[in-house]
Amino acid sequence: MRRGLLVAALVCAVAAPGCAESRTAGEIPASAPASVPAHAPQVGGRAISGVVTDGSGRPAAGASVVVTVALSGSEQAVRGFSAFSSLGLSCLLGCSAPHVAGFSARDGSFALALPGPNKARDDYRLTIAAARGDAARVATSVILPWARRLPGIAMELASGTPRIRKLGNRRWVVPPELPLRYAPSHLAVSLSSESGSPPVVAGHSLDVTRGYDARVVEDERLLLTTSQTGRQHGREAIFSSSLEVRGDAIPASRGSRCRVTGSRGQAIRQPSCGLTDGDLEDGWQATDDPRCADGPCPGAKQHDHRDVTITLRRPINAALVVVRGCLGCSVMTSPDGHRFTTVATAPFGGADDLLVRNLAGARVSAVRIQTDTGGFFSSLREVSVFSRS
Numbered sequence: 001m002r003r004g005l006l007v008a009a010l011v012c013a014v015a016a017p018g019c020a021e022s023r024t025a026g027e028i029p030a031s032a033p034a035s036v037p038a039h040a041p042q043v044g045g046r047a048i049s050g051v052v053t054d055g056s057g058r059p060a061a062g063a064s065v066v067v068t069v070a071l072s073g074s075e076q077a078v079r080g081f082s083a084f085s086s087l088g089l090s091c092l093l094g095c096s097a098p099h100v101a102g103f104s105a106r107d108g109s110f111a112l113a114l115p116g117p118n119k120a121r122d123d124y125r126l127t128i129a130a131a132r133g134d135a136a137r138v139a140t141s142v143i144l145p146w147a148r149r150l151p152g153i154a155m156e157l158a159s160g161t162p163r164i165r166k167l168g169n170r171r172w173v174v175p176p177e178l179p180l181r182y183a184p185s186h187l188a189v190s191l192s193s194e195s196g197s198p199p200v201v202a203g204h205s206l207d208v209t210r211g212y213d214a215r216v217v218e219d220e221r222l223l224l225t226t227s228q229t230g231r232q233h234g235r236e237a238i239f240s241s242s243l244e245v246r247g248d249a250i251p252a253s254r255g256s257r258c259r260v261t262g263s264r265g266q267a268i269r270q271p272s273c274g275l276t277d278g279d280l281e282d283g284w285q286a287t288d289d290p291r292c293a294d295g296p297c298p299g300a301k302q303h304d305h306r307d308v309t310i311t312l313r314r315p316i317n318a319a320l321v322v323v324r325g326c327l328g329c330s331v332m333t334s335p336d337g338h339r340f341t342t343v344a345t346a347p348f349g350g351a352d353d354l355l356v357r358n359l360a361g362a363r364v365s366a367v368r369i370q371t372d373t374g375g376f377f378s379s380l381r382e383v384s385v386f387s388r389s
Contacts, residue, residue: 040109049111050153059108068099121146175226182230251384261307262289263297306377315365319388325381335363
């Protein structure tokens with residue numbers, strides 16, 4: 001896992017100039033300080049100062065202010081290789097470029113020493129972020145050219161909050177409305193799963209600019225982030241927002257029993273089914289046939305494949321089946337628990353391990369997942385079946 005994170009961050013540093021220093025509303029802490037002064041204190045030497053307001057021109061007090069050296073792609077690569085060689089995981093992911101952070105005062109003013117070293121005289125990225133209630137944030141980010149002092153920088157934050165539009169099982173994230181003078185364009189929306197308190201992004205980020213199916217994310221905690229390009233006070237800007245929500249779609253299969261097929265074709269009932277427990281991120285630990293522990297099961301019953309069967313608590317008219325951890329698998333459904341029909345297959349080598357298939361109201365009392373032998377069987381994480389409402 002650690003090696004995977006290091007490589008992913010290193011690829012970011014090498015392949016996408018600026019990605020390690022990109023700042024959006026979902027990445028910047030936006031909690032207000034314990035006390036907010038009436039006016040930002042003066043800062044001597046190399047410094048940046050200015051005023052931040054909301055869209056209506058009112059001072060934005062207690063907003064987070066972050067200034068980062070916008071390293072070139074080659075500089076990011078050098079820092080990335082250095083961190084990779086020393087296993088400096090935290091530095092590679094969070095501090096690859098010099099940066100400073102602070103807050104705006106009650107009159108919206110801010111003043112910070114410019115971060116360094118910056119011998120190459122790279123640009124600076126200035127980001128202002130503010131909370132909008134307990135679950136939402138907004139942020140504005142601009143690039144500023146190198147200078148010994150950067151005074152009088154005017155920044156504005158969107159006044160509104162992001163929201164979710166619903167239509168049936170579809171969800172769309174609507175960003176805060178921006179003034180036309182910002183010339184907003186190129187909306188992008190991403191979704192990440194979360195865990196912990198405060199939430200920490202734990203899963204893959206998905207592009208949901210065109211919306212998403214609420215059933216696929218079930219009742220996970222989610223971080224939804226919007227990003228738009230535009231201009232502010234003559235500068236190119238990124239306007240972003242984030243919204244933390246919890247999904248509300250619970251499948252009819254949640255808590256169902258399951259059994260594994262052993263080497264002789266015997267049914268090995270699971271004390272608790274890790275494929276229907278609502279944990280969408282972690283792999284399951286099956287109670288298996290010891291004869292299958294070190295590779296393919298002996299004999300003909302499960303030698304070239306493995307089967308696990310989920311029995312629903314009652315038959316349903318099913319609308320959707322979602323299988324997580326499908327690294328080459330077949331999905332079969334049964335109306336009575338005896339006769340099974342293949343409804344979906346996902347060959348090995350796909351771009352994602354998530355299989356989603358519409359069942360169009362078919363009667364389902366059991367689902368069987370068949371995988372290749374080896375680690376493909378244990379890679380399964382969750383099997384979810386949704387009823388037709």
